[in-house]
Amino acid sequence: MNIRRSKGFTLIEIAIVLLIGTLILVAVLKGQSVVNSAKTNALIAQIKDLTDAVHGFRNTTGYLPGDMPNAGGTFSSVNATCNYALGAGGAGPGDTRIDTVLKSACVTEQLFAAGLIKAKVDPQTSLHFQTHPFFQGLDYTVAPFQEPIRIIDTPRAVAQLPTLVSNRNIPHYIQIDNLPCNIALEIDTKFDDGDMGNGRVMSNPPPPAPPLPACQDPPQLITLFVPFN
Secondary structure (H helix, E strand, O other), X not given: OOOOOOOOOOHHHHHHHHHHHHHHHXXXXXXXHHHHHHHHHHHHHHHHHXXXXXXXXXXXXXXXXXXXXXXXXXXXXXXXXXXXXXXXHHOOOOOOOOOOHHHHHHHHHHHHHXXXXXXXXXXXXXXXXXXXXXOXXXXXXXXXXXXXXXXXXXXXXXXXXXXXXXXXXXXEEEXXXXXXXXXXXXXXXXXXXXXXXXXXXXXXXXXXOOOXXXXXXXXXXXXXXXXXX
């Protein structure tokens, strides 16, 4: 009777398998790093483009986008929701503040109508909106009039993050929702001091106190406030 012995893996074969697995893991991690780097650069460019578009709109019309009354008279494609009349007594549209949820939503609508930015259409409101490269949703499904990246006035930012001291030199912030903490830290480093608990750029929730790391692993999703003048 012939008895066949089952042969196990040799040390060399095991080493080769481990090496191949390690190389695959390194390639995946490197690829993810490259993707995140590209997305971060795209978000930085988006913040700068949004800032430039707002300044361009204001220089052309004399109003902040979202705060322009009777915008339909200048830009015929503006959705009727954002074609509101001048506020009475200096309040409402035309008061130089993006101080309501509707105004924040109409920033993108009026900028798009002016041909200054690209945007998608929200099926819930029929308004134009923008997302950002790290937004997890397939569409604008956070809530009506709540874009993942939007401009708000400082009092509304302070209401969400009390440690963000109201500063008259910073009338508005760009609010970026659902942003991975490690990416938010890179954005803070680019525009401020790399400390999301202090300075001009801050996060909600704030980072834990040292010596704990600013971001967990895996990074949690947070909201970042970038000052806008």
